[in-house]
Amino acid sequence: MILVLGGTAEARSLAALLVAADRPVVSSLAGRVARPRLPVGDVRVGGFGGVAGLERWLDEHAVDAVVDATHPFARVISAHAVAACTARGVPLLRLERPGWSGLPDASGWTWAADVTAAARAAAALGERPFLTIGRQGLDHAVGPLADAHALVRVVDPPEIALPPTWRVLQDRGPYTVEGERTLMTEHRADVLVTKDSGGDLTRAKLAAAAELAVPVVVVQRPSAHRTGDVVHTVADAAAWLDRLPR
Numbered sequence: 065m066i067l068v069l070g071g072t073a074e075a076r077s078l079a080a081l082l083v084a085a086d087r088p089v090v091s092s093l094a095g096r097v098a099r100p101r102l103p104v105g106d107v108r109v110g111g112f113g114g115v116a117g118l119e120r121w122l123d124e125h126a127v128d129a130v131v132d133a134t135h136p137f138a139r140v141i142s143a144h145a146v147a148a149c150t151a152r153g154v155p156l157l158r159l160e161r162p163g164w165s166g167l168p169d170a171s172g173w174t175w176a177a178d179v180t181a182a183a184r185a186a187a188a189l190g191e192r193p194f195l196t197i198g199r200q201g202l203d204h205a206v207g208p209l210a211d212a213h214a215l216v217r218v219v220d221p222p223e224i225a226l227p228p229t230w231r232v233l234q235d236r237g238p239y240t241v242e243g244e245r246t247l248m249t250e251h252r253a254d255v256l257v258t259k260d261s262g263g264d265l266t267r268a269k270l271a272a273a274a275e276l277a278v279p280v281v282v283v284q285r286p287s288a289h290r291t292g293d294v295v296h297t298v299a300d301a302a303a304w305l306d307r308l309p310r
């Protein structure tokens with residue numbers, strides 16, 4: 065059985081490929097989002113209980129291989145996958161979509177090491193930031209941007225109290241350039257803050273920001289504790305699985 069650690073579009077695509085090929089697969093979701101987009105095939109939801117819990121799960125379900133297709137900013141589960149798979153001798157593949165640093169406009173962006181640094185950079189650049197960094201980590205943005213008129217886009221409502229000048233927009237991609245242009249124009253956004261999530265689903269904001277000459281602040285990916293094979297596309301992940309002995 066193949067365990068796909070998910071929560072991303074790539075994980076859903078991989079699960080669909082494996083189900084179509086009649087390969088036994090279980091997708092795992094953290095359970096953070098109230099109404100997640102579910103992959104096809106079997107799905108389990110919730111943490112494993114640390115490395116030991118994941119090891120137990122691998123044993124109990126006779127897992128032949130793990131594909132860690134989690135989000136580039138979800139580093140804890142990735143580190144746990146490395147530790148548990150190493151301990152149990154289970155082959156592990158990291159499927160990680162490329163970041164946006166190769167896009168034509170990337171050289172003009174301000175790169176920040178973390179959300180706090182990004183929020184400080186945004187505070188220096190504008191007063192009406194458009195924050196697209198997700199719900200987790202928003203608390204780190206509040207201090208530097210407490211007086212700003214921020215538009216915060218999240219899938220689920222934030223769990224912390226936000227400054228009264230901030231406006232929350234609940235929405236979920238994919239987004240279009242036209243929609244992003246309209247949103248940024250209506251908000252009169254003067255700086256965009258994003259994570260280097262990569263992928264196509266949420267990329268339109270970058271094109272819209274370029275058109276509107278809105279400066280962009282990008283939170284760099286956290287460094288990874290990584291061993292083993294890494295691929296960047298779903299097709300390469302499927303090919304890696306095909307090469308495993310059955």
Ligand code: NAP
Nearest residue numbers: 070071092093094111112113114134135137138139140141
């Ligand atoms: P994280 O900090 O790396 O993980 C924290 C804990 O959540 C893990 O120790 C694990 O709990 C549990 N967990 C995370 N992913 C899991 C999965 N796929 N299946 C089962 N348990 C999981 O993760 P995060 O940044 O909170 O992200 C949570 C999930 O949301 C990830 O699966 C990720 O793909 C998705 N996501 C994250 C972001 C982001 O910006 N961080 C964006 C989009 C989607 P135990 O220790 O109990 O096993």
